Amino acid sequence: MDSSQRVRAIVSFIQAVDAGSFAAAGRVLGLTSAAISKNVASLEKSLGVRLMNRTTRSLTLTSEGEGFLRQARIALEALDSAVDMIAARRAVPSGKVRISTSAAFGNDHLLPALPALLARYPALSIEVDFDDRIVDIVKEGYDIVIRGGSIADSALVSRPVCKLNAVLIASPEYLEAHGTPKKPSDLNNHRLIARRFLGGRVSPWIFKAADGALTTLDPTDVAVLTLSGPEALVQAARDHVGIAQVGVHLAWEHLRNGSLKVLLHEQHQPGSYEMVMQYPHRALMAPRGQVTVDHLLAAFSGDENLHVTIESLGAYAV
Template sequence: MNRTTRALNLTEEGEAFLRQARVALEALDAAVDMIAAQRAVPSGRVRISTSAAFGHDHVMPALPPLLDRYPSLSIEVDFDDRVVDLVRDGYDIAFRGGNIPDSALVTRPVCRLNTVLVASTDYLARHGAPRTPDELQAHRLIARRFLTGHIAPWNFKADDGSITTFDPMNKASLTLSAPESLVQAACDSVGIAEVAVHLAWDHLRSGTLKIVLHRCHRPGTYEMVMQYPHRALTAPRVQVTVSHLLEALSADDKLHVSMDTLNAYTA
């Protein structure tokens, strides 16, 4: 330090030392906070946003064991297919499905959302099963409209590796927005629908639905992810909820059906 009769100032070396010391002290504070957070009993409210179908079928069954393990937690779940702003809307965790764009949020993969074309055994008995994508023109189809208004196309891969796209809207007998409603319409023999495997799995196993054009249909690049805001020190209530849900969903067989397994359920 430079000392005079009127002032006391840091030297150039002193200023450099102070900058480095502050970095070290901040790292020490963060380490202490982390240990304290790990020892704290998780408590408080955790807000979760999820779609209706995924929330009811997969998130809800995982919550009772979480609350049994951490009785001081309070879980609030909103079932909404719209994309929420986690920070602005005050959510801790969100489940999102589809083609997930890059985000400043922390993104943890849950599963692939493979799709299949399905129809009821009753419909196939009356109308037959299509053997090529071109034969879809002779069938009744069920189209899905996203909340943006976009109609989901169906994609197929030819033997030469080329990709063709089919617009089901041209032949749609019914157009629906909720993914679970497409499964119900297919079960009701309305026509052929493209649906996520995890939504159709129970109906495939029971024999109510059969898969068509499995060999050439492309399952898509959709995925289900869990997202939460990026924070250096995430609250213990959120940490334990994230860990528990990821573990529970990784053990959920419906979400991890292999494409080879589906060969047994084709028409």
């Protein structure tokens, strides 16, 4: 199989997977169902493995097919980017950049960074989805995702944005009414606000004793309120409902204005999570994507709310 045949076969394979059938892939590519089937069969023969199992009603990828599909998409992205690079020599970065991020981070940190980007590159258009679920960046057609945590995926580049240090917070009014916990065990007698992630997992609270031993508290054991949105936890704490664990970047403004206080500062562990920006591996990234990544990373690095040190929180502790 020569290079041109291989490319046609790979395109047929990817389109068949995306469309769900050889017939549907043929309609998209302007080929017959038989031609798509022949191309995929030739590709499998040249590779010496079966990429998909066929029935009259469905196509199912084999494990080899799933791995090949991932790498094939990267290869086609590289070809598209090569074309974009040539075009970029004659034009400024242009086109749509699709971004997925959480509602909290998007509203507080991404949106404020976009006006300067659009002013600098007026031919760009930005589409942002505020979605707390984990998206399939390649299959769903996103250029960039910004998420808490580091998602292991060999097809994605991860660029660190900031550490996601956690902190325990409560309002002064709540503490005046219910008292201030002095040790982790005191929390069992308080009104706690828990966070449950969309997948069902509850965010634990971790503490370090003087001897270095770690203890974990499941806040749902005594929680009076369980929420999925991190910004909602901050609001509930500000409304004097109880004690919550949130990311420092979400609470920083309210700590500075005195509407929230830090609890158990010396004992509570901030965790090891981080916010990352992710995008597909590309030999040559499209100019529209590259300037967006560069601009956002620079904007986030200068956003003081994202880089509050644990040491500085001592001034707001009770």
